[in-house]
Amino acid sequence: MRTPETFLSGVGVYLPDTVSIEQAVAEGRYPAGLVQLHGLAGAAVAGDTPAPEMALRAATLALARAAHPPTELDLLIYASSWHQGPDGWLPQYYLQHHLTGDGPLSLDLHGCNGIFIGFELAASYLAAQPDRHAALLVAADNFGTPLFNRWQGGGASYVVGDAGSAVVLTTTPGFARLHAVNTVTISDAEELQRAGEALFPPGATVGRTVDFVARGEVFQKQLTESGDLATLARIGGELLDLSHRTLAECGLTIGDISRIASMNCARPVTDHLMASLGRTLADSTFDWGRTVGHLGASDQIAALDHLVATGRLRPGDHVLMLGVGPGVIVSCAVVEIVDIPDWPAATHG
Incomplete structure (x- = not known):
């Protein structure tokens, strides 16, 4: 899908401190025999920082970089791959409560490709009406929960880190074009x-x-x-x-x-x-x-x-x-x- 006149005006990331693969090996969390072969060096670990809080920090930075007022957004999309908070609660409204206010339509997407789906939805949504100009896409996950092993839960293909990220999409020129x-x-x-x-x-x-x-x-x-x-x-x-x-x-x-x-x-x-x-x-x-x-x-x-x-x-x-x-x-x-x-x-x- 072509996305004419769709720009990235700001990007923000919250990345917690990393734990080295050597520490994970020493603690028996990662197989020593895979270190050289797979070349993985560590994982970002957020501790008890909630994923929605990392999303909020990343979004705040992205909006500041875009010089775009958070209350003037037309769409908010929140993507995640892991549990975000209490069951029966949705994280996108946390960002509305603390950042954007009630204005934008807010959606929740699930899966590692959430940002890509967000690109498609946001570009289409902004193009649908001439008075829509900006969308905020965020993603955040904290995998440090008892039911998942970040060091071996993905097998030999990867270890899992925590982060928040955000991008501001606009119909006016930005630092990059989608x-x-x-x-x-x-x-x-x-x-x-x-x-x-x-x-x-x-x-x-x-x-x-x-x-x-x-x-x-x-x-x-x-x-x-x-x-x-x-x-x-x-x-x-x-x-x-x-x-x-x-x-x-x-x-x-x-x-x-x-x-x-x-x-x-x-x-x-x-x-x-x-x-x-x-x-x-x-x-x-x-x-x-x-x-x-x-x-x-x-x-x-x-x-x-x-x-x-x-x-x-x-x-x-x-x-x-x-x-x-x-x-x-x-x-x-x-x-x-x-x-x-x-x-x-x-x-x-």
Whole structure:
């Protein structure tokens, strides 16, 4: 989907202090034998800071950088991958209470690709009426809860970090332009995140520990026994096809991309993705992502913030954002840097 006249006017990130992989190994939380092979260096750990509070801090920074009054927003979208607070309560209204007031329509999205879905919804919503000009997209997760092991819950592919991130989308020029965003669903693989578990009662209501590794192993066994080995392969194939299709919509090829921001994964996973695209690990954000972990729905926006803050982008550069989430869904967005902003420093720790 092309997103004409849609700009990123401000980005904000709240990233807590990190715990090193060496400390996790010493505490018996991460296998020592995987450190060198997978290249992961640590994870951002928020302690008891609630995810909605991290979202609020990131959103406040993004709005300040955009020089946009929080009370003049038309849309607020909150994306998350993990529990946000008390059952029966929705986190987007926390931001309305403490930041934006009652004006904007507020939505809650779930999954690691929430920001991509937010891009699609926000761009369409702003384009629908000429008097709509700004949307705030936020993402936040604190995975430090008893039912999840951040160091091994994702298996060998990643460790999980905590963060809040936010981006202000506007119809007036900003520091970057959102050229296009697309998402494809591979519904045949929806069981990947649930295999071996009953749909009811939900695991969180009975205190069942989340183990994506065990679920994935059950799903893989089911596919092997049925002879349907193509389902998992489709995920990677759809992501590559979607990437090239989205680039073509923008009149670009993969060679025109300056940086690729994907999910913060282990070196072999990122290496394979980059090679599939005809690029190298140096073109990715792995060197940064390995230090903070997979940040739920915040990976790509936090990576963009890092690239801008460290001077690794210049006007005219294009960033390809890629995401994979439960569904299974794969997403892609193309962002062009228009200007390098002079922003207040981000908040870390």
